[in-house]
Structures are given as C-alpha cells and as structure tokens.
Amino acid sequence: MTRFIDIFWFFVRAGAFSFGEPEQHVKLMHNELVTKKHILDEETFVQLRRQSSNIPGPLSFQLTMRIGHHQKGLAGLLIAGIGFLLPSVLLMLVFALYYKEFAVSEFKLIDPFFYGIRAAIISILVYTTLVYCIRYIKDIKLFGIFLIITIAAAIGINAILLVLLGGFAYVLLRNTGSVKKATMLVLLQAQPQYAIPLVEHQKLIALFLKAGSFLIGSGFFILTWIKLDLVDTGVITINTLLDSLALGLFVPGPILSISVFIGYMVNSWIGAAFAIMGIVMPLLIFAFLSIKVFPKFMATIMWKAFFRGMVVASLGILMGTILVMGYQSLVDIRQWIIFVLCLLIMLKWHKLNLLWIIIISGNLGYIILHFFPI
Numbered sequence: 001m002t003r004f005i006d007i008f009w010f011f012v013r014a015g016a017f018s019f020g021e022p023e024q025h026v027k028l029m030h031n032e033l034v035t036k037k038h039i040l041d042e043e044t045f046v047q048l049r050r051q052s053s054n055i056p057g058p059l060s061f062q063l064t065m066r067i068g069h070h071q072k073g074l075a076g077l078l079i080a081g082i083g084f085l086l087p088s089v090l091l092m093l094v095f096a097l098y099y100k101e102f103a104v105s106e107f108k109l110i111d112p113f114f115y116g117i118r119a120a121i122i123s124i125l126v127y128t129t130l131v132y133c134i135r136y137i138k139d140i141k142l143f144g145i146f147l148i149i150t151i152a153a154a155i156g157i158n159a160i161l162l163v164l165l166g167g168f169a170y171v172l173l174r175n176t177g178s179v180k181k182a183t184m185l186v187l188l189q190a191q192p193q194y195a196i197p198l199v200e201h202q203k204l205i206a207l208f209l210k211a212g213s214f215l216i217g218s219g220f221f222i223l224t225w226i227k228l229d230l231v232d233t234g235v236i237t238i239n240t241l242l243d244s245l246a247l248g249l250f251v252p253g254p255i256l257s258i259s260v261f262i263g264y265m266v267n268s269w270i271g272a273a274f275a276i277m278g279i280v281m282p283l284l285i286f287a288f289l290s291i292k293v294f295p296k297f298m299a300t301i302m303w304k305a306f307f308r309g310m311v312v313a314s315l316g317i318l319m320g321t322i323l324v325m326g327y328q329s330l331v332d333i334r335q336w337i338i339f340v341l342c343l344l345i346m347l348k349w350h351k352l353n354l355l356w357i358i359i360i361s362g363n364l365g366y367i368i369l370h371f372f373p374i
Contacts, residue, residue, distance in 0.1 A: 012087060064080045081283075122330060
C-alpha cells in the first residue's frame, strides 16, 4: 500500500466485511496484510497490535490508524481511520432513516420484533461483559476493583472518576498491596453523578467527546455515557438505545458507529455529524499522542497497570449500567424468559454469531405478542 488511495480502499473493504468483535476485525486484517499480501511482516503486525491495545478506543480502529501511519505517516493514519469507519457510518445512517420512519412513527408492525430483541440485547451485554472480564481480570486485586466499581456505578457514582480511580487503585495495589487504601481511594473521592440536559449542539458533541475519551475496554462502554446524558434526561428512550445496539450488530466495523444513529435520533443530519465527530476526535488524538509524543511512556509498566485498572473499572461501570438497564427495560416475565433463554444459548454455544441471537429473540417476541398479547 504505497498510495493513499490503496490505503483508503483497503480499509473501506476491511470496514465493510469486519463483523463481530474487534478481535475478529484484527484477524481479518492479519489475514489480508500478513498472510495473503505480505504488506506487513508478522513481527511488525504484532508490535502494532500490542501498541494499539494500550490506548482508549476499539482495538481494531486504533490498529487501523497505526497501520495507516506505518505506511504513510499522519495522512495515512487519517485516511485509514476514515476508510474503516465509512461503511458502518453509512449503514447506520440508513438504519436511522428507516427506524425514525417506521419505529418512532405510528407504524407499529415491527414493535413485536423489538420486544424480544430488547431482552436479547440485555443478555448480549451481560454475556460480552463477562467475556471481557475473563479476558482482563487476571488477579484478585482486579476482581476486587471490578466488584467495588460495579456496585458504585449501579448506585450512581460519577463514571469518569470511577474509571480514573480504578487505574490509580490498581497501580497502588501493585506497588503497595494495600487493598484497604485502594478501596478507600475509590469510595471516598468519587462523587454522585449528575446529568446535564441536552439543549444545544455543543452539548451533543461534548457528550461524544467524553464517550470517545473514555471508550475503554468494551466498545459497548459507549452506552454508559448515552444512558446518563440522553436516556436519563429524557432526550431519547431506553428502548431507542437498546434498538440502536441491536441494529449496530448488523453493521460491520466498530460498535462506536451507533453514535451516528443516536445523533440522528436527537437532531437529524446535524446531530449525526456532531456525534461522529465528537467520538472520533479523541481517538485520533490518542493515536497521535501514543505514536508521536508519548511512545515510550505508553510502553512502561506503570502505564500498562494504570490502563489495565481503567479497563477493569470500565467493565465494572458497564456491568452496573447493564443491571440498571435490565431492571428498567425488562418489563414483564415474558421478556425475562427471553433474556434467560438467550443467555443460556450463548453460554452453551459461545461461538454462535450474535446475529442469530437477535433473529431468534425477534421471532420469539413476535410469536409471544401475537398469541399472548399484552
């Protein structure tokens, strides 16, 4: 890939066929760049991947920008990132157009399908968060941080402080082994979380700037910020948030593309533009800083420990948010049955594509409401 158009076109195609979680996107890139085309050697790819895993943002998106930078500098970084996001952004805009027309209007034919899908989304969130916990929680100290922050997030402690304090707590625990000090650090310094009502475009972009700056661990962590600033303030409903996540699973590329959907729901095309700009800008800045300004610091043991603590803290916050969302959105026993059934399916067949869970739950919801109407 010696030309900008080659970089752009490669990552457009990669973004169009990268379904599933970021690890699957990475495998696709490895297969194309290392195995088939020999554009990168194995050592270089592994090094770029390792560096991408220590900064905020979806792994596949950060790796995309690093590969672009490796090929053609900062311009390559930007072109690769834009190309990778373009297919998912365009598809989410299409979904947003149809959703606003058919789901939010008086046309209610699809409501029974979303009745089951919303229960499935809660089960998918629980399952994927548990998978990430198994991946990142490697010792009892991290497990303790996870449990404390899950409870703190569920009762409404400030999410930004919890993320940062999770990082500091793990660094402290590694250095001193003082569980008591680390626990007090989290609980005494955290403050209640307040949502600011959304009234201007500037606040919409500020919301997604915050989401992009703290998009750590799972890509689903974005829903924490959307729930606080949009759902809890009444700008959108919790069902709209769950529906956006469901539709996002049908779209290739990173899950952060749901920001376009949410932005469109809030304020049409302008909202979509502000949302995607807000969430991408911090990720570009982090990529630039990690490459050009702080590359050695990002490789230190202290930073890696701090970042690991933030990742586990973000998973705790996400789990706390999911528990609250489940309590609010699963409104009757039938949705709880769908939730449990979907969770059991994923636990039994863990390699099953999540799209099948959406399809199964949608049909279950339709059948239930057709034969047993509310």
